[in-house]
Amino acid sequence: MPGRRGEGRHAKAWIEGVACSLDAAVEAALARLRESRHPLFAGLGCDMDGTRSLVRLARRVGASIDHLSSTATGLELAVARDMGSFFTTPGEAVARADTLLVLGSALDGTGTELLDRVFETAPKLAARGAPRRVIWVGRPLKGKARSSRLEITSLQVPASQIATLLAALRARLAGRPVGKASISASRLQAVVEKLREAQFGVAIWCSPPQEVLAIEALTGLVRDLNGHTRFSCVPVCAADNAAGVAMALTWLTGFPSNIDFSQGQPEHDPWRFDAARLARSGEADLALWVSAYRDHWPDWADEVPMIALTSRSDGARRPHALVQIAVGTPGVDHDTVDYSSASGHLAFRRATARETIPSVAAVVDRFCAALIEPGKALR
Amino acid sequence: MIRLAGGRVIDPAHGRDEIVDLWIEGARVVAPPPGGRADENFDVAGKIVMPGAIDIHSHIAGANVNTARLLLPEYHRAHLVRPTRTPLTELGWSTIETGRLYATMGFTTVVEPAIAPHTALHAHLELADTPIIDKAILAVLGNDDFLLSLMREKEGEGAIRDYVGSMLASSRALGVKVINAGAAMAFKHNVRSFGLDDVVPTYGVSSRAIVSALQQAVHALGVPHPLHVHCNNLGLAGNVETALETIAAFDGLPIHLAHLQFYSYGTEGKRGFSSAAARLAEAVNKATHLSIDVGQVMFGQTVTVSSDVLRQFAATGFAHPRKSIIIDGDSNGGGIVPIAYRKSSFTNAVQWAAGLELFLLIEDPRRVFFTTDHPNGAPFTCYPELFALLMDRNLRAAWLDALPKSTLAVTTLPSIAREYSLFEIATMTRSAPAKLLGLSDRGHLGEGALADVAVYHDLKDRAAMFRAAHLVLKNGEMVVRDGDIVRELPGKTLSVTPSYDRAVDRRLDDYYESLYGMSRGLFVVPPEAPGFLGAFEDVPCAT
Ligand SMILES: [Zn+2]
Numbered sequence: 001m002p003g004r005r006g007e008g009r010h011a012k013a014w015i016e017g018v019a020c021s022l023d024a025a026v027e028a029a030l031a032r033l034r035e036s037r038h039p040l041f042a043g044l045g046c047d048m049d050g051t052r053s054l055v056r057l058a059r060r061v062g063a064s065i066d067h068l069s070s071t072a073t074g075l076e077l078a079v080a081r082d083m084g085s086f087f088t089t090p091g092e093a094v095a096r097a098d099t100l101l102v103l104g105s106a107l108d109g110t111g112t113e114l115l116d117r118v119f120e121t122a123p124k125l126a127a128r129g130a131p132r133r134v135i136w137v138g139r140p141l142k143g144k145a146r147s148s149r150l151e152i153t154s155l156q157v158p159a160s161q162i163a164t165l166l167a168a169l170r171a172r173l174a175g176r177p178v179g180k181a182s183i184s185a186s187r188l189q190a191v192v193e194k195l196r197e198a199q200f201g202v203a204i205w206c207s208p209p210q211e212v213l214a215i216e217a218l219t220g221l222v223r224d225l226n227g228h229t230r231f232s233c234v235p236v237c238a239a240d241n242a243a244g245v246a247m248a249l250t251w252l253t254g255f256p257s258n259i260d261f262s263q264g265q266p267e268h269d270p271w272r273f274d275a276a277r278l279a280r281s282g283e284a285d286l287a288l289w290v291s292a293y294r295d296h297w298p299d300w301a302d303e304v305p306m307i308a309l310t311s312r313s314d315g316a317r318r319p320h321a322l323v324q325i326a327v328g329t330p331g332v333d334h335d336t337v338d339y340s341s342a343s344g345h346l347a348f349r350r351a352t353a354r355e356t357i358p359s360v361a362a363v364v365d366r367f368c369a370a371l372i373e374p375g376k377a378l379r
Numbered sequence: 380m381i382r383l384a385g386g387r388v389i390d391p392a393h394g395r396d397e398i399v400d401l402w403i404e405g406a407r408v409v410a411p412p413p414g415g416r417a418d419e420n421f422d423v424a425g426k427i428v429m430p431g432a433i434d435i436h437s438h439i440a441g442a443n444v445n446t447a448r449l450l451l452p453e454y455h456r457a458h459l460v461r462p463t464r465t466p467l468t469e470l471g472w473s474t475i476e477t478g479r480l481y482a483t484m485g486f487t488t489v490v491e492p493a494i495a496p497h498t499a500l501h502a503h504l505e506l507a508d509t510p511i512i513d514k515a516i517l518a519v520l521g522n523d524d525f526l527l528s529l530m531r532e533k534e535g536e537g538a539i540r541d542y543v544g545s546m547l548a549s550s551r552a553l554g555v556k557v558i559n560a561g562a563a564m565a566f567k568h569n570v571r572s573f574g575l576d577d578v579v580p581t582y583g584v585s586s587r588a589i590v591s592a593l594q595q596a597v598h599a600l601g602v603p604h605p606l607h608v609h610c611n612n613l614g615l616a617g618n619v620e621t622a623l624e625t626i627a628a629f630d631g632l633p634i635h636l637a638h639l640q641f642y643s644y645g646t647e648g649k650r651g652f653s654s655a656a657a658r659l660a661e662a663v664n665k666a667t668h669l670s671i672d673v674g675q676v677m678f679g680q681t682v683t684v685s686s687d688v689l690r691q692f693a694a695t696g697f698a699h700p701r702k703s704i705i706i707d708g709d710s711n712g713g714g715i716v717p718i719a720y721r722k723s724s725f726t727n728a729v730q731w732a733a734g735l736e737l738f739l740l741i742e743d744p745r746r747v748f749f750t751t752d753h754p755n756g757a758p759f760t761c762y763p764e765l766f767a768l769l770m771d772r773n774l775r776a777a778w779l780d781a782l783p784k785s786t787l788a789v790t791t792l793p794s795i796a797r798e799y800s801l802f803e804i805a806t807m808t809r810s811a812p813a814k815l816l817g818l819s820d821r822g823h824l825g826e827g828a829l830a831d832v833a834v835y836h837d838l839k840d841r842a843a844m845f846r847a848a849h850l851v852l853k854n855g856e857m858v859v860r861d862g863d864i865v866r867e868l869p870g871k872t873l874s875v876t877p878s879y880d881r882a883v884d885r886r887l888d889d890y891y892e893s894l895y896g897m898s899r900g901l902f903v904v905p906p907e908a909p910g911f912l913g914a915f916e917d918v919p920c921a922t
């Protein structure tokens with residue numbers, strides 16, 4: 001493709017740990033890709049361009065493809081897929097939410113970037129003039145959130161009891177009795193009243209996979225609240241452009257993760273097409289590992305022959321990788337589009353230090369150029 | 380040079396329906412060269428040759444569509460445990476399949492009509508990954524605090540025009556759509572129903588006023604496509620009154636009403652639900668400032684993907700399967716609600732009949748456009764069946780026989796004898812949409828036209844004919860042969876860049892920083908965003 005961003009003038013590459021030219025590394029990688037019976041594309045820590053190029057290549061070589069956070073992202077998406085849900089954006093949470101229901105167990109007490117924003121600002125579009133209400137569920141709230149702009153209710157329960165607590169709130173909202181709960185009946189009732197009084201409430205969480213039950217309970221609670229008032233959700237997403245990669249995989253294949261192209265049509269199966277399983281079982285005979293945002297390796301790195309496109313940090317060389325090519329950091333070394341946790345949408349970012357080394361897309365497009373005739377209809 | 384020899388060329392823009400050779404050089408249609416020799420010669424004698432088809436309203440990309448893909452993986456073709464064959468399982472859920480399937484049917488340009496400006500970048504990436512066909516988006520405005528505040532503060536037409544110009548430029552859209560104007564904002568204030576004269580809480584601005592302001596702004600900017608309107612009260616019994624009022628209210632300037640079938644309901648009959656399409660068609664025939672598309676319902680499983688969040692929330696109780704996603708976007712909304720239209724359902728049968736009535740009773744095929752509001756009325760893969768229904772009254776009669784008898788009492792469809800000709804089909808799907816969108820080099824086969832050409836077998840079975848084209852050329856390149864994709868080239872995305880006073884950009888910069896604590900740059904689509912240069916093509920505005 002003409003004009004692809006981040007062609008890179010200062011490439012760094014190694015074949016079996018020995019420094020070589022980018023051209024030599026690309027040739028060596030191509031030889032491996034050509035002879036592989038079942039390649040696995042894993043990590044997928046890259047921007048939208050990288051993901052789109054990787055899918056083109058996966059279609060050509062019949063690879064399986066799996067993002068490193070697919071388990072967490074997949075479980076969270078599964079709740080929305082099975083139950084439906086209500087979603088809003090970080091922008092609406094900041095500008096409009098008069099009430100925040102925060103599942104704090106996985107969020108650090110000092111707050112993520114979004115929590116800082118909602119704690120430090122007043123909702124300018126809120127219909128209700130009162131201070132922003134925060135209902136904090138989980139482990140105790142530390143540090144920052146002591147602003148006079150906030151009215152905080154803290155419900156301290158262990159992570160394992162969050163789902164039960166949310167179910168109890170849901171029952172009280174429906175006027176049903178609840179049995180023994182970790183929070184007193186009057187306290188529960190007071191919280192239900194606050195939720196009901198919200199004119200536009202937002203639930204915020206960051207879910208580790210073990211909290212699927214809590215997310216299900218929360219989804220049900222938010223749905224019921226919309227019978228009375230307006231309430232919606234903002235999940236805080238995993239790193240390494242997990243949300244962006246899931247979006248691109250969805251539009252390119254219909255599925256957010258764990259996809260295989262060996263039968264031509266994309267197939268999806270979270271178990272069969274799990275990277276660790278494919279690598280360890282020997283079903284995959286070659287891995288293309290991609291981690292452009294940080295120097296990070298899978299714990300199965302030495303169990304399958306590997307081509308690695310890795311973050312540029314020096315000294316990241318892995319002697320065991322067959323081929324390793326250093327790639328630029330999106331938004332630093334090359335212009336990029338990836339998921340912005342600030343806006344909750346895909347966004348374009350200009351490079352801050354332009355084109356020192358190639359982008360994932362630039363390297364993968366070289367593979368594609370060698371393996372795919374331009375314009376050829378795949379399948 | 381390519382010659383398509385001896386085909387029946389149907390080119391309504393030039394009033395042509397004749398046996399003639401078509402010559403193509405590079406990406407363009409050219410005059411027959413004197414003593415001409417073709418490098419490639421295709422004998423298309425006995426075949427039908429038309430310009431590539433243009434779909435003005437099909438939800439094929441963007442954040443809401445992608446959410447629908449996530450919600451309904453069971454309807455993806457390759458899903459492991461999928462339901463029995465339905466139009467939705469035949470549908471390419473992916474962008475790749477979307478481009479390929481459209482091309483296979485001879486479509487070469489498709490407009491995605493509902494993109495919130497804040498998700499425009501996402502939509503453009505999806506469109507860049509939709510191969511073969513050219514694309515465009517319409518930017519959804521009318522529910523955002525900035526615009527409503529301009530109106531509340533009575534800042535005047537100039538301010539609104541500059542704002543609309545800026546949003547078109549930053550989102551790289553071809554035109555503007557307004558969806559249940561003001562309702563997405565009202566829904567954030569817990570309003571649950573919203574009509575033309577309802578007022579958005581805290582802004583004191585009516586739906587009518589928003590539509591009017593946007594209609595004027597689009598016109599003043601010289602955007603070729605008139606304001607594209609999704610009216611209030613979609614899907615409700617008796618909503619024909621809303622549609623009639625809307626037609627009457629905005630008669631000063633051109634306007635396009637989307638998926639009118641969903642507003643063609645009366646309250647007659649035992650069940651208080653009837654087709655009022657005949658009344659509506661009569662009003663459309665008289666209103667020459669107006670164009671409409673139908674939003675035909677076809678039977679089967681599908682999913683509704685709409686930015687009319689207030690309406691979608693109300694529909695969640697009817698979801699099938701029983702799950703929905705409701706989105707309160709930054710300055711818009713959205714709802715994804717799956718639905719099954721059943722032949723045995725009286726309501727669905729009335730909807731089906733009402734759509735066909737609109738097609739058949741609106742006299743001028745240049746003002747009625749071919750849509751199923753994909754995927755809301757039916758997936759676009761149903762188009763061939765729908766062409767066949769329009770062209771064959773006996774086929775319609777056979778379908779009517781299979782519907783609940785009570786349907787017949789509340790629709791005029793059984794009495795309609797009209798059958799579309801191929802010329803009328805070509806008008807509705809080729810020449811008219813090109814004109815409506817301001818695309819002067821497509822939708823026709825005159826000299827200099829883009830060589831987007833579809834060649835069909837002239838089959839008695841019109842559905843089979845339109846399902847798989849014999850040949851399709853895109854920009855003069857063969858992309859389909861005998862219903863198979865042979866080239867998968869990237870298409871372009873068409874957009875306008877109207878001129879406006881750039882002072883509004885600086886004002887918007889400040890607005891985003893102060894309201895959201897975010898840079899407006901996060902929402903701007905630079906030309907290189909799709910990952911390669913030349914992804915966009917400019918469509919000129921009137922000056
Ligand atoms: Zn629509």
